[in-house]
Structures are given as structure tokens and as C-alpha cells.
Amino acid sequence: MILKAIYFKYGSSKTYDVDVKSTGQQILILIIESGEELRFNVSDCVAPSVLAGVPIEIKLPDGSCLEVENNPSSIKVITQLGLLKAYSPFFIENKIKYFAIAFILSIFILFCTFKFIIPSASREIAKLVPIKLTNFLDNKITNQLDLVLFDKSNLDNTIKEQVLKLFKKYNIDDVNVNFRKGNRASANAFALAGKQIFFTDEIIKLMNNDKYILAIAFHEAGHINERHLLSTMVKDSFIFLVTLAYLGDLPGAADNMMQFGALLYSHSHSRDFEREADRYAITKLKENNISPLCFVEAMDKLHDHYNTRLHNAVETIVDKDKGDQSFENKNSTETLFDQKLKTLGEFLQNNLSTHPSLKERTMNIVKEYPEAQPCEGRILFSEKEI
Amino acid sequence: MEQSPVVASKQITQFPTFHGFGSEFFRIWIVNVLLTVVTCGIYSAWAKVRTLKYMFGATELEGARFGFHGEPIPILKGRIIAAFLGVIYLFGASISLYVTFIGIVLIFFLMPFIFVKSLKFRLANTSYRNIRFSFRGKIAEAYSLWFKYMIPIFLYLIFNLVAMYFIEQFKANPGAMGSWKTVGSLFFGLAITFIVIYSIVILPNFYNRVLKYFYSNSYYGGNKLSLNSSDKEFKTIAFFPVIVRYIGLIVTFVVLVFLITFAIKAFNGAAESSIFATSAAVTMILPLYLGMFAIVIYGLYLVKNYIWNRLTLSPNHETKSKLKFLEYFKISFVNAIGVILTLGLFFPWAKMRSKKYLIENRGIKIDDFDKFTSDAESNISALGEEVVDAFDFDFELGL
Numbered sequence A: 001m002i003l004k005a006i007y008f009k010y011g012s013s014k015t016y017d018v019d020v021k022s023t024g025q026q027i028l029i030l031i032i033e034s035g036e037e038l039r040f041n042v043s044d045c046v047a048p049s050v051l052a053g054v055p056i057e058i059k060l061p062d063g064s065c066l067e068v069e070n071n072p073s074s075i076k077v078i079t080q081l082g083l084l085k086a087y088s089p090f091f092i093e094n095k096i097k098y099f100a101i102a103f104i105l106s107i108f109i110l111f112c113t114f115k116f117i118i119p120s121a122s123r124e125i126a127k128l129v130p131i132k133l134t135n136f137l138d139n140k141i142t143n144q145l146d147l148v149l150f151d152k153s154n155l156d157n158t159i160k161e162q163v164l165k166l167f168k169k170y171n172i173d174d175v176n177v178n179f180r181k182g183n184r185a186s187a188n189a190f191a192l193a194g195k196q197i198f199f200t201d202e203i204i205k206l207m208n209n210d211k212y213i214l215a216i217a218f219h220e221a222g223h224i225n226e227r228h229l230l231s232t233m234v235k236d237s238f239i240f241l242v243t244l245a246y247l248g249d250l251p252g253a254a255d256n257m258m259q260f261g262a263l264l265y266s267h268s269h270s271r272d273f274e275r276e277a278d279r280y281a282i283t284k285l286k287e288n289n290i291s292p293l294c295f296v297e298a299m300d301k302l303h304d305h306y307n308t309r310l311h312n313a314v315e316t317i318v319d320k321d322k323g324d325q326s327f328e329n330k331n332s333t334e335t336l337f338d339q340k341l342k343t344l345g346e347f348l349q350n351n352l353s354t355h356p357s358l359k360e361r362t363m364n365i366v367k368e369y370p371e372a373q374p375c376e377g378r379i380l381f382s383e384k385e386i
Numbered sequence B: 001m002e003q004s005p006v007v008a009s010k011q012i013t014q015f016p017t018f019h020g021f022g023s024e025f026f027r028i029w030i031v032n033v034l035l036t037v038v039t040c041g042i043y044s045a046w047a048k049v050r051t052l053k054y055m056f057g058a059t060e061l062e063g064a065r066f067g068f069h070g071e072p073i074p075i076l077k078g079r080i081i082a083a084f085l086g087v088i089y090l091f092g093a094s095i096s097l098y099v100t101f102i103g104i105v106l107i108f109f110l111m112p113f114i115f116v117k118s119l120k121f122r123l124a125n126t127s128y129r130n131i132r133f134s135f136r137g138k139i140a141e142a143y144s145l146w147f148k149y150m151i152p153i154f155l156y157l158i159f160n161l162v163a164m165y166f167i168e169q170f171k172a173n174p175g176a177m178g179s180w181k182t183v184g185s186l187f188f189g190l191a192i193t194f195i196v197i198y199s200i201v202i203l204p205n206f207y208n209r210v211l212k213y214f215y216s217n218s219y220y221g222g223n224k225l226s227l228n229s230s231d232k233e234f235k236t237i238a239f240f241p242v243i244v245r246y247i248g249l250i251v252t253f254v255v256l257v258f259l260i261t262f263a264i265k266a267f268n269g270a271a272e273s274s275i276f277a278t279s280a281a282v283t284m285i286l287p288l289y290l291g292m293f294a295i296v297i298y299g300l301y302l303v304k305n306y307i308w309n310r311l312t313l314s315p316n317h318e319t320k321s322k323l324k325f326l327e328y329f330k331i332s333f334v335n336a337i338g339v340i341l342t343l344g345l346f347f348p349w350a351k352m353r354s355k356k357y358l359i360e361n362r363g364i365k366i367d368d369f370d371k372f373t374s375d376a377e378s379n380i381s382a383l384g385e386e387v388v389d390a391f392d393f394d395f396e397l398g399l
Helices: A072-081 A090-094 A096-128 A131-148 A157-169 A201-207 A210-225 A228-247 A252-287 A293-315 A327-332 A336-352 A358-368 B022-038 B044-057 B072-095 B097-124 B139-172 B180-216 B231-267 B270-308 B325-341 B347-360 B383-390
Strands: A003-008 A015-022 A026-031 A037-041 A056-059 A065-068 A176-181 A189-191 A196-200 B059-061 B064-068 B126-128 B131-135 B218-220 B223-227 B311-313 B317-321 B362-365
Touching: A003 A026, A003 A072, A015 A065, A056 A072, A090 A096, A090 B022, A096 A228, A096 B022, A131 A176, A131 A196, A157 A176, A157 A210, A176 A201, A189 A210, A196 A201, A196 A210, A201 A210, A201 A293, A210 A252, A210 A293, A228 A252, A228 B072, A252 A293, A252 A358, A293 A358, B022 B044, B022 B347, B044 B059, B044 B064, B044 B072, B072 B097, B097 B126, B097 B131, B097 B139, B139 B180, B180 B218, B180 B223, B180 B231, B180 B270, B231 B270, B270 B317, B270 B325, B325 B347, B347 B362
Parallel strands: A176 A196
Antiparallel strands: A003 A015, A003 A065, A015 A026, A026 A037, A056 A065, A189 A196, B059 B064, B064 B126, B126 B131, B131 B218, B218 B223, B223 B311, B311 B317, B317 B362
16 A cells, blocks of 8 residues: 655655655665655664644654654554554544543543552651651741741740640640730630640630530540641642642633632631541540530631731721721621621631631531530639739 | 846745544544553653643644654653652652742752753654754853843842841841841841842843843754844833732732621621631632733733734744734633643643644745745753743743
8 A cells, every 4th residue: 555655855855755665574665756766674774653633743863854644544554554553542632532531531530540559658657657757847847937936925924824734634645735925816725736735825815614625625635636737748749749730831811710729629628627626526526425516616716816806907097987886786787798698608618718707617516516605614714913 | 327127026924723622632642641540650741741742743734744843752751850859849848948949949040941942852852744843042141041131139138038037147146137027028028029129120131131042042943033122122021011900919819808897897796707818818719810910911922923013033024923912811811711620631722722823824825835944953862841931931932
């Protein structure tokens, strides 16, 4: 069979229309313009690859090459002559049946990778990380937080001792508790990769109730117990590698958007970790015969604190003409537009943030324990002590 | 004295034709993804080679196609190093700002080397009519250019490190040297001023010199390319997009603050205030992003057009661009939306659409394509190119 091709001599950009045919062991090239004949051993010729819609290149031993039209008959000839260097993915790409399987498999594998493999692998790898490394990470992160966020704690030593005694009483002794002035982190508590838990002065002062503080400590111990921070770090590395493989050379804006998608995916797992730590806290509270509502009430306090803080911050910017109007008065005249905005805001918080909304977290517990008694905590220290 | 007759040039501008189709590339891409994931990323090097072979092979100029001849194994080696560096950087950045800075400094010193190696590899493996392209720029020249224009950036990084050190000292000894917050704000203000001035005054010159260095050291066979651009002209075309970008950021910031304060004032309520604050912030991201997207596309369009109207392939083949901003923006915008809405599945079509437009609207004046002769370098390590890819540093080759 004769193939029509373009012949490129080595070292020159001149092109020649040629007829190509095989004589078993040899390839015979007939240059149409001059009638010149060239012969090459089939075993010395190579077609590096076949791609849909792209002419097939055949490299010849003297550095010249042929460009053959890409059609089923030329592919058949090239395959029969054994010119293809290796088995080509072209045959998967080109057969609709194989391609459909490849497509479904790709979607399925990617789905499983993001849904199951990355989360579970991250957890398992996090559990395997030696304690020395987690201590190293904790030290680095602590230094970082002290540099950019925290200041030394101003809490009285007797208050700190009281809190530590409380934790010891309830067996929260496998963690290192740290106190810091939170500054812009305000009332907050953190758990790091190893055994470090941080309480800000602000959260201790805000809670001022042994059961509330205990509920929060159990929550942070839940993070430590499940190694959530390490899991997050391993998971983010996995996401980086998988998205690199999937969309490695995606251009500009689309790339940013897909990174935003990866961020949302990462945040959805962070929200799961928060829920898991909540469950851990509730279980521990129940084990110690403490009402789960202590956790709910502690969260409500935090919720009110943050809203008041935000409101006060805004009040310093805008005028205070309507300062006499209470929140309740304003809420009573809530319009449909206000409600829609509220719904939108809740949706955004529940889908974009690293934490689920406090409302969602507390409602779940209230629903799960309808019989739970109100929290009966003990005031830890007087206003004067603070 | 007898005047020589004016010979009318026979050269006409030839514009390439791009034969790539989204449906074809979709098949290649899906098989690439599948094999890459199944082989835990190893196949990605082969995937890249197939992608480039398709892109080049689909580009036709005067009856002949371009070709890509890179081998996957060197690319794989580069990818492993790039992925390793990427993960180290991610981990490091999450535990310490110092690690981030060390990473940046390391990249700073390696960048010219990576840049030159990647260009050499890419061009040495690109051919047209069986004649290879080549990049013959010297690494020393790249370093000299880099240090000349990037020293301010390097000093800026050092400045940041010093700033961090002092802030740490101030925090350790409160009251001894004044408020660390005041000093921190001062450093921040200085940093912003520096970035704005640098990006308007120095960066366009640097960009122009880099492009000149790239194009003027690129060859097609034995024929040299050269870029006839000037710092002044380049600064003029870069000025508008940069300024608009800064104005856009400032306006967005002001509007955002206004929206949030207005909304919270209107609500005057506890729960609603934080919810609306989040909503307003997220809502503002969209127009900000759209505006930035438009201005980035406009900047790219200006640069591409400018360069492609000032390139010459020796002895006297000039290039010509007929790109139009609105068409380019429309294509880029639809691509971005398509990729987002389909969670990336539109990517092959997006890539083909933009390639087709960019390739078919930039041509070259050549009367006889048969007269070029070979003279090229090859067998260059692919390491450089892969590290560049992993850190998302894209360089417009103009091919």
C-alpha cells in the first residue's frame, strides 16, 4: 500500500511530496518532484507517537523525517510495520468504548480520591507521625503565634492554677495547657499538632465557669486526640499534588478558581473536624456526668461575645445617632429582605468557613439531648480577681 | 548617479492555522488524567509530552506542522523535584514565616538558572519543517539581568526579615523601644509604598529586558530572532494596567468598608451583623475578581500585541499581530466561566479556544519557507522547565 507523505530532509526546511511504500524489511520513499528513490531499513525507523488529528511523524535514521497524514489506513500500515515505538494511549483515546470507560473511571477515581482516599489517608498518616516531629511543629507554630498574634498572659497565677487543677481533676492531663493574651484572636482556644492547647486570657475571663471551660478543653482535647491539625496539613499537601496532576497547566483565572475550589474542599473537612471535636467533648462531658448543655451554653456565650465585639467595632466607625435603639427593637421590624440576607449569610458561613456556625453546632446538641439539664457550673473567680 | 530600482517586497504575512479541537484534546486529557492518577503521578511526564505534541502538531504554517520532541524521563525527574519542593514549601509555610522566606530566597537565587534551562529545553525540542529552534542565552547574562533589576526585591525580602526580627524584640521587651504595633504598621506602609513604586517604575523595564533576552537569543535553525522594543514604550503600555489594578484595589477596599458598616448600621442587630459582614465581603470578591481579570487580560493583550509587532527573524522577516482586546477578553472570560461551572471538564475546550485565537492571529512575513537551514542545540535537561511549571511561573514564548 502506498502512503502519501511530506518528506523533510535533514538540515533544510525544504519540503518534498513523496510516496511511501514498504517492501517488507525496507521503506521505499519516492520523491515525486525529482523521481529520486530513498531506502531505509524498517527497523531503523520510528514513529514516536500517534495523536488524534495530528499528522504522524516517522523519524528516519539519517535525521530526515516523514509527515504522514493521520487516517485509519496509514495508522494500520505504521502499526503493521512496527514503527510505533511503544503501545500508545492513542488506542484508548480513539476507541469510543475504551474512552468511555476511561472517562467514567477518571471521574470515579477522582471522586473516590477526594471523598474517601485523601481524608482517610491524611488521618492515617497523621497518626503515624512521631511525637518528636509533632513537638517540633508545635514549637515552630507557637513561636509564630507568639510573634504575630499573642502576648504574654496577664492572668493571675492563682486563676491559672485553678484552671489546671480543674483539668487534672477531669483527666485532661495528656496535654500541655498554655495561656496567652489573645489580642485580635480575642476569646479563643486552639489545639496544635502535638499536645499543646492554648487558652486566651479573654476566653477564660469570658467563661468564668468551671463547666464551660471544661467543655471547651474537652473540645480542644478532641482535636489533639484525633490529630486534626496534622491531618489538615497532610491533606492540604495531597490536595496540592492531586490538583497539580489533574489541572497542572490550567491558565490564569481558571487556575485561581480551581484553587478556590480546593480551598472550599479543605474547609469542608475542617468543619467536619470541628463537629468531631464537638462530639468528643459531649462524650467526655457525659462520661463525667456533666450536662451536654454546658457546651451549648459556652458556645452561646462565645456567639454573643463575637457579635457584640463586631457591633462595637462598627459603632466606633459610624455615627451613634441611633444608639438608643436596642437590638431587640430593630429585630422586631425585620423585613423579608433582612431574612433573605440572613439566610444567605448562614449559607455562606456553613459552606465557606473553616468552622460550622455556632448556631448549627449548638442546635445539633440540643436536638440530640432534649432531656439534658441546664448547666450547673461553679464561678471560678470573682470580678475583683479578674 | 543612477538610483537602484525599488524592489517591491514579495513577502506576505502568513498566519498559522490551528487544527486542535476540544473534543480531540478532551480525549487526550481524560486518558492523561486517568493514567496519571492510576500511576500516582508518574505518567504526568508522558501526559505533558503528549499534550505538547498535540498542541504543536495541531499548528500549521504554510502546509507544515510544528513538532515537539521532548522525552518524558527528564521531565519526570524535574516533576519529582518540583513536587518535593512544593510540598516542603507548603509544610514550611504553615509552620514558620522564616521557612517561607528561606524558600523565597532560594527560589530567588535559582530562578535565572531554572529560567534558562527551561527555555533551552523547550526550544531545543521544538521544530518546524524538521528544523529545531534553540535558545542560546548565557546563564551569566540571565543572572546579571536578574540581579540588576531584582536586587530591590531581594533587599525588600531582607528588610522584611529584619522587620520581623525587630518586632520580635519589641514584643519581648515591651516599652523599651516603643510599641511594636506602631513599628509593624510603619514597616507595612513602607512595604506597600515600595511595591507600588517598584511595579510602576522598575518592573516594566525588567520585563522588557527579559523578553529582549529571550527573543534575541532564540534561533530557528541558523536564523536569529530579535525583538526591537524599548523601555520607554514598554513602560507606557504597562503603566495603564498597573495603575488601574491599584485603583481597583483601593476602590474595592473603600466600597467594602462602606458596605459592611452601612449594612451593620442598618441592621443594628447582633446576629445579622456578622452574617451580613461575611455576605458583603464575599459579594465584593466577584466584581473585584472580574475587574482584575479584565485588566490582566488587557495587560496581556497589550504586551502580546506589542511584542508580536516588533519581532524579526533574520534576515528580514517581520512578525505581525492582529489580536483584538474584546475578542481575546470574550474568549478568556467564557473559558474561565466554563471551567468553573464544569469543575474543570471544560478545560480542553478552553485551552483549544484560546490557543486557536492566539495562534491564528499572529503571523510572520516570509516569502520562501524552503530556504532555512538547520543549526540547533538539543539534549537539554528538562528539570528547569518542570520547576517553573510547579511554581506557576509562566513565560510567554509567543509560539
